[in-house]
Amino acid sequence: MSELELTPYSLFPRDRDRELNELARDLVKAGYMRGNFLLSAGRRSSYYFDKYLFVTRPAILRRLGRFLAELVPQGTDRVAAPELGAVLLGGAVCMELGLPLVIVKRESTHYGAGRPVKGELHAGERVTVVEDVVITGTQALRVARVVADAGAVVDGVVVVVDREEGGEQRMIEAGIRYTPLFRRRDLAIE
Numbered sequence: 001m002s003e004l005e006l007t008p009y010s011l012f013p014r015d016r017d018r019e020l021n022e023l024a025r026d027l028v029k030a031g032y033m034r035g036n037f038l039l040s041a042g043r044r045s046s047y048y049f050d051k052y053l054f055v056t057r058p059a060i061l062r063r064l065g066r067f068l069a070e071l072v073p074q075g076t077d078r079v080a081a082p083e084l085g086a087v088l089l090g091g092a093v094c095m096e097l098g099l100p101l102v103i104v105k106r107e108s109t110h111y112g113a114g115r116p117v118k119g120e121l122h123a124g125e126r127v128t129v130v131e132d133v134v135i136t137g138t139q140a141l142r143v144a145r146v147v148a149d150a151g152a153v154v155d156g157v158v159v160v161v162d163r164e165e166g167g168e169q170r171m172i173e174a175g176i177r178y179t180p181l182f183r184r185r186d187l188a189i190e
Contacts, residue, residue: 030054041135051132065092071158077125090130123151131159137167
């Protein structure tokens with residue numbers, strides 16, 4: 001989108017870089033914490049991004065949906081998001097693009113249909129995975145595998161924050177297009 005195009009949220013030309021910088025500051029302010037944390041990857045860290053503190057804020061979620069939607073490859077038929085953390089993000093992206101969402105469950109259940117995918121997913125569809133914070137990429141790769149096992153084609157993975165702890169390399173090794181909105185180095189954190 002050029003600077004002269006109008007956004008649906010404003011009557012003024014959009015200054016993408018300024019908006020992106022403001023979003024980065026708001027993400028850090030809302031969800032960045034210092035301390036001693038055990039990450040989902042099993043290692044300790046002196047900082048943590050609590051995705052629930054930023055995805056539950058409508059003003060942040062709306063902007064994340066818009067910026068992440070810009071990263072979704074053209075020709076994508078459907079968006080996939082892992083439960084529970086990235087479902088709101090996936091929904092925000094889908095609303096921006098007018099695409100359907102599938103939710104990939106952490107594990108199959110014995111109740112209901114028992115499938116790992118909730119929503120419609122058809123063989124041959126092109127799917128982009130939306131993820132919140134990536135450490136090693138394990139969850140995003142798991143979602144990509146579930147989507148591929150269902151016969152769909154994984155177009156790529158788009159994420160809000162890449163902590164730069166190996167996730168991108170793992171995506172490259174798996175042959176998956178990987179596009180973070182922000183890398184750790186892009187955010188004003190220590």
